[in-house]
Amino acid sequence: MTSKYIYIVLTYFLLIFLVFDKYYPGSIRRDVPTEGEEGGRSTEIVDGTAQLLDSAVVNGGFSTVVPVLDPLAEFKSEYNINGTDRFEWYREQMFLKLNISETKTAHNISTLYAYEFEHEIAITTTSWRRIGHKMFCRYLDENNKEIGKPYESFTYPEYIVYCQKREGVKKIGLSVKWDPRGVQHFYLHIHNASNYDLKVINDYVRTGEVEVHYLLERDQRTDNHWHMVNIADCLIWSRGDSKWTIFADLDERIIMTNYTGTILDYLREIRNESVAGIQFRQQWVLKTELMPETYQGDLQIDAWMPTHRFHNSTGIGPELHTTKCIIDSTKVFDMWVHDVTEFFPGKGYFMKRLSPEEGLVRHYRDQSLGEWGKKWLNKTLRFGPLRKTDYPEKYRGKLTENVKRRAKYVYGNKYD
Ligand SMILES: *[C@@H]1O[C@H](CO)[C@@H](O)[C@H](O)[C@H]1NC(C)=O
Ligand SMILES: *[C@@H]1O[C@H](CO)[C@@H](O)[C@H](O)[C@H]1NC(C)=O
Ligand SMILES: *[C@@H]1O[C@H](CO)[C@@H](O)[C@H](O)[C@H]1NC(C)=O
Ligand SMILES: *[C@@H]1O[C@H](CO)[C@@H](O)[C@H](O)[C@H]1NC(C)=O
Ligand SMILES: *[C@@H]1O[C@H](CO)[C@@H](O)[C@H](O)[C@H]1NC(C)=O
Numbered sequence: 001m002t003s004k005y006i007y008i009v010l011t012y013f014l015l016i017f018l019v020f021d022k023y024y025p026g027s028i029r030r031d032v033p034t035e036g037e038e039g040g041r042s043t044e045i046v047d048g049t050a051q052l053l054d055s056a057v058v059n060g061g062f063s064t065v066v067p068v069l070d071p072l073a074e075f076k077s078e079y080n081i082n083g084t085d086r087f088e089w090y091r092e093q094m095f096l097k098l099n100i101s102e103t104k105t106a107h108n109i110s111t112l113y114a115y116e117f118e119h120e121i122a123i124t125t126t127s128w129r130r131i132g133h134k135m136f137c138r139y140l141d142e143n144n145k146e147i148g149k150p151y152e153s154f155t156y157p158e159y160i161v162y163c164q165k166r167e168g169v170k171k172i173g174l175s176v177k178w179d180p181r182g183v184q185h186f187y188l189h190i191h192n193a194s195n196y197d198l199k200v201i202n203d204y205v206r207t208g209e210v211e212v213h214y215l216l217e218r219d220q221r222t223d224n225h226w227h228m229v230n231i232a233d234c235l236i237w238s239r240g241d242s243k244w245t246i247f248a249d250l251d252e253r254i255i256m257t258n259y260t261g262t263i264l265d266y267l268r269e270i271r272n273e274s275v276a277g278i279q280f281r282q283q284w285v286l287k288t289e290l291m292p293e294t295y296q297g298d299l300q301i302d303a304w305m306p307t308h309r310f311h312n313s314t315g316i317g318p319e320l321h322t323t324k325c326i327i328d329s330t331k332v333f334d335m336w337v338h339d340v341t342e343f344f345p346g347k348g349y350f351m352k353r354l355s356p357e358e359g360l361v362r363h364y365r366d367q368s369l370g371e372w373g374k375k376w377l378n379k380t381l382r383f384g385p386l387r388k389t390d391y392p393e394k395y396r397g398k399l400t401e402n403v404k405r406r407a408k409y410v411y412g413n414k415y416d
């Protein structure tokens with residue numbers, strides 16, 4: 001997520017909420033689409049799809065399968081079609097109608113959405129001229145663990161791939177690759193963003209990793225006063241929907257330092273139900289240049305990703321200075337930028353404060369925006385002299401690869 005193409009999104013004002021362990025409780029979600037509700041979720045699908053561009057045999061990313069909540073009563077169908085196993089029947093139709101005897105190998109397959117039905121999961125794709133191509137459906141459970149062997153299928157009719165259902169499937173894809181990141185979902189507020197920036201946001205919406213709420217000004221406030229709206233809405237939005245929610249900005253990178261697992265591993269190891277959140281202290285990395293306006297290619301990303309480019313860092317802020325939290329929103333009544341204001345009572349809820357040896361926020365803070373360098377840099381120098389630090393080597397390769405893939409997918413198109 002480090003690229004500017006996500007980053008510039010923030011030009012105006014954006015805060016994001018990254019979510020761990022997004023819940024899909026049973027087959028019922030709070031936001032069951034109701035009549036008249038636009039963009040209801042019954043057909044929502046999701047996915048990490050931007051991993052599309054490698055010339056692997058089949059690629060396409062994973063879509064989260066949100067159960068079709070209340071299949072229309074009249075849409076109960078028989079498993080067999082015309083007396084034949086439905087998947088066999090699809091195959092026969094393909095061979096017959098396309099007059100082919102075997103499927104071809106696909107390249108650059110882009111998935112659109114995935115829909116779960118009574119007898120199958122249907123994935124739609126956008127790739128042109130890929131009809132009658134071989135595809136492998138791959139299934140992931142809620143921990144992103146693969147379920148069983150991939151199921152061989154094909155694109156037929158055009159732009160559609162049918163996959164057999166499997167127990168416990170939360171995500172499905174046509175990809176040979178999957179990046180098991182910890183963060184599964186972003187709640188995003190947009191006050192103002194350019195069309196160029198919206199392209200990448202919309203692509204994350206398409207793949208289900210991002211949900212957006214738009215903010216409309218009717219009170220003549222300055223931008224910073226949107227921050228609390230954003231935090232309040234996110235607290236409620238994520239409550240019961242996600243197990244753990246990060247309240248942080250897009251220019252911040254939370255890392256585990258000497259703890260060897262991922263952030264999600266750390267959270268999963270918390271057994272004490274009274275722990276309502278964990279809190280990280282902050283280190284600023286001075287970002288001294290604005291990002292390029294438009295995408296040019298991989299080399300530009302190598303040069304400009306903040307995690308590659310900026311290293312000049314302050315000391316570490318003290319506890320409660322400008323900390324950032326990951327909380328279980330069901331346990332928090334009132335949230336603030338850096339800490340919980342009030343927990344729900346009676347259960348002994350408390351915040352677990354991490355030492356910098358366990359985890360830390362690296363805040364790639366632009367020095368010119370909001371005149372930060374003039375107003376605040378001096379104050380942070382109290383925490384120690386400036387020093388050179390680096391984003392952890394072990395994550396850099398994967399992060400860069402993901403950023404390049406998504407940026408190329410969204411912005412590297414001759415025809416768009
Ligand atoms: C349905 O099954 C019949 C009998 O096997 C067959 O003749 C016919 O072609 C099938 N039609 C379709 C559309 O599959
Ligand atoms: C189907 O393909 C075969 C071999 O490619 C060809 O000989 C035949 O004419 C085709 N049939 C039709 C109806 O296009
Ligand atoms: C796949 O897409 C990439 C990037 O758009 C392109 O360079 C490559 O030629 C495509 N491969 C095929 C087989 O179409
Ligand atoms: C909204 O963003 C656009 C594009 O970044 C910018 O041109 C415009 O001035 C912004 N509008 C306001 C009200 O700030
Ligand atoms: C949870 O942690 C708190 C604070 O350390 C402690 O008082 C409490 O006994 C713990 N509860 C359990 C079940 O371990």
Ligand SMILES: *[C@@H]1O[C@H](CO)[C@@H](O)[C@H](O)[C@H]1NC(C)=O
Pocket residue numbers: 286312386
């Ligand atoms: C780090 O930032 C400070 C403050 O802007 C500057 O004086 C110093 O030269 C920078 N150090 C490096 C190595 O860029």
Ligand SMILES: *[C@@H]1O[C@H](CO)[C@@H](O)[C@H](O)[C@H]1NC(C)=O
Pocket residue numbers: 257258356357358
């Ligand atoms: C991590 O542990 C090593 C050795 O145990 C220590 O030298 C180092 O300072 C620690 N790093 C942090 C960030 O605490």
Ligand SMILES: *[C@@H]1O[C@H](CO)[C@@H](O)[C@H](O)[C@H]1NC(C)=O
Pocket residue numbers: 373374378
């Ligand atoms: C920062 O503090 C130093 C020493 O107190 C002072 O000389 C300098 O003018 C301050 N810089 C800014 C931008 O306030």
